[in-house]
Amino acid sequence: MKRRDFLMAATGVAGGAGAGATAAAAQETTTTSSGNTTASGNETTTVANGTTTSGGASSGGGPTKEVIVGPGGSLVYEPAELTIAPGTTVNFVWESDNHNVVVESQPDGANWQGTEGAPSKTYNTGHEYSHTFSTTGTYEYFCQPHKTAGMVGTITVQEGGGGGGGGGAAEADPEHMGVPFQAHFVGLATLLMMVVSLIYTFFLLKYGESPHASGSNR
Structure with a gap:
């Protein structure tokens, strides 16, 4: 077999192996990602026994923020000041x-x-209450029994809010999305192997075969 034929065949094998590795990496990425999608109304209340009631228009699956009510028995909301984008659902957890x-x-x-309920109605540990904020502006709220103790909070809804003060979305972590880093490395290594193989084959074909190569197959 001529060297030219051997190199062309080897290039085809390398390309096929690279495609196989890329497909395997894609399959790994697909099978490792999983999750459940839930929809909530404009307001949702979950009491300690797990019963949930909701009402209002659908939130459309927007982002969610959490505010802790009375963390560790303290008379505060945590965080007491929150900035979010329109369409964000805030979940208050007692x-x-x-x-x-x-x-x-x-x-x-x-x-x-x-x-x-009335302003005098309170809730206990394990209770949850959610509301989706769509109108921009400032919302001020308080805990009726503990307002004089300073248990107050503020939510500011503005375009670009909720980005940690920078106004932009945080960079997505591939591992949190179900994509293992191994898949990225396999893909890069495969592309590099294919490029090197093609360059090597190009130069050998361009400058001809070895003078010791046979002129015909034997």
């Missing part, structure tokens, strides 16, 4: 007893009602 969320002020056109 970590101590006898607290609520009462709306003090909100932008014109907003419809936030706070926790259900």
